[in-house]
Amino acid sequence: MSCSRGNNARTRPQKHQNKTAFKNNLHDTSKKTKFLNSLEVTGVCERCKEIIEWKIKYKKYKPLTAPAKCVACEQRNIKHAYHVMCINCATEKKVCTKCCKSSEAIVDKKTEIVDNETKLQSIIKNLPERKKRTLLRHIKKKENEGNEVTTSDIDTMLVEIGKLELDNDSSEDVNFFDLDD
Structure with missing residues (x-):
C-alpha cells in the first residue's frame, strides 16, 4: 500500500486517470x-x-x-x-500583496505592458490605414530584433510618421517604409 510507512515505491498507476484536461468553462458559461x-x-x-x-x-x-x-x-x-x-x-x-514577503520578482510588469498596448491601440485606431501599417511594421521589426517596444519608442515612431506626413504634403514620393533615418 502507498500509505503504509516506508513504502514509497508504488507499483501500479493510479486507479482513475482523467482522459481529458479539466476546463473550467466547459459546462459553465456564466x-x-x-x-x-x-x-x-x-x-x-x-x-x-x-x-x-x-x-x-x-x-x-x-x-x-x-x-x-x-x-x-x-x-x-x-x-x-x-x-x-x-x-x-x-x-x-515593496512586498507581495498575498504573502507579504519582500520580493523583487513582483508581477507588475503586465500592467506596464497593458498600458503600452492600450495606448498603442488607441493611437492605431485614429491613424489612417497607410500609417497604421507603417507603425505596425516598425513595431514588428523591433520585436523581431529582440527589443521591447516602450512608450518612448512609440512616441518616436509617431514623430517619424508625423514628419513623413508633413513631407508628404510637399512631395508625393515619400518612402513610408523607411523609418530608420
Missing part, C-alpha cells in the same frame, strides 16, 4: 466564469501568482463579496481575493 478567466493577477510574487492562477484554472477561486481589511493600514480597500495587503501599502513596502 458571467462570473468569464470574469475569472479574464482576471489578471498582479502585485504578487511569482509563487503566489501561480497559486492564484491554479485556483482560477480549477474553479477553486472564491472572489470577495466585500472589500477586505489591509493588515498594514487597516483600511477596507483590498479588492482581490487571497490578498492581505492593499496595493498602496505593498508598493510602499
Whole structure:
C-alpha cells in the first residue's frame, strides 16, 4: 500500500486517470466564469501568482463579496481575493500583496505592458490605414530584433510618421517604409 510507512515505491498507476484536461468553462458559461478567466493577477510574487492562477484554472477561486481589511493600514480597500495587503501599502513596502514577503520578482510588469498596448491601440485606431501599417511594421521589426517596444519608442515612431506626413504634403514620393533615418 502507498500509505503504509516506508513504502514509497508504488507499483501500479493510479486507479482513475482523467482522459481529458479539466476546463473550467466547459459546462459553465456564466458571467462570473468569464470574469475569472479574464482576471489578471498582479502585485504578487511569482509563487503566489501561480497559486492564484491554479485556483482560477480549477474553479477553486472564491472572489470577495466585500472589500477586505489591509493588515498594514487597516483600511477596507483590498479588492482581490487571497490578498492581505492593499496595493498602496505593498508598493510602499515593496512586498507581495498575498504573502507579504519582500520580493523583487513582483508581477507588475503586465500592467506596464497593458498600458503600452492600450495606448498603442488607441493611437492605431485614429491613424489612417497607410500609417497604421507603417507603425505596425516598425513595431514588428523591433520585436523581431529582440527589443521591447516602450512608450518612448512609440512616441518616436509617431514623430517619424508625423514628419513623413508633413513631407508628404510637399512631395508625393515619400518612402513610408523607411523609418530608420
